[in-house]
Amino acid sequence: MNKIGKFGAVGILVIAGGASAASAEEVPKVFRDAPAQKGQWRMEILKFDGGEGDGEAVSAMPKSMSMCMDSIMDMAKKSEQQQGPSTCRGKILENKDNRAVYEATCESGVYRSTITREEPRSFVIEANGKSTEGSFAMTSRYTYEGPCKGNGGQPAISFDKNSEACKAMKARMFQMDPKIACAGATGAARQTCEQQMAQSLAQMKSMCE
Known part of the structure; x- marks a missing residue:
């Protein structure tokens, strides 16, 4: 941090x-x-x-x-x-x-x-x-x-949904598709990766609703 x-x-x-x-x-x-x-x-x-x-x-x-x-x-x-x-x-x-x-x-x-x-x-x-x-x-x-x-x-x-912070997060979310971000992993590791990415996306979305 x-x-x-x-x-x-x-x-x-x-x-x-x-x-x-x-x-x-x-x-x-x-x-x-x-x-x-x-x-x-x-x-x-x-x-x-x-x-x-x-x-x-x-x-x-x-x-x-x-x-x-x-x-x-x-x-x-x-x-x-x-x-x-x-x-x-x-x-x-x-x-x-x-x-x-x-x-x-x-x-x-x-x-x-x-x-x-x-x-x-x-x-x-x-x-x-x-x-x-x-x-x-x-x-x-x-x-x-x-x-x-x-x-x-x-x-x-x-944050306010039209704020610069939310605009930046929304731009990042487009790059965080679990299937794309975790494509290099296999088996259980891929499943864990996709779950973590999905949780991160849900959290980011909730901050701007």
């Missing part, structure tokens, strides 16, 4: 209010009208600085996406069961009705988020971090949209 991808993963767990890394009792008061650990959230990236040498990657990042926190929390629980508890330790440095500051210390580095309440269900979050991979600074707007749209199986992250 490249630097942008790693920061994106940190963003889901740390930028979204620190809710995933903190216990339920420690969710900042700023989220009193929106369930930080549940439901569908729209994230708009207002500003991103990934450090030197990331200009092209940053320009290619989608500027808006939708996140199902139910799915993200489920993924986090499964990861904890497989890999053990997270080594990140979080704490709330400031906890006011309209502003909160959250900091997470991980083996890889330290990450801090400042959450400002814009409207009852809309928040501007300024996040920054410094780790062995480099540093980043990111400003985003998070808006709670209600319960996740699907009844199970909802993708953790999805």
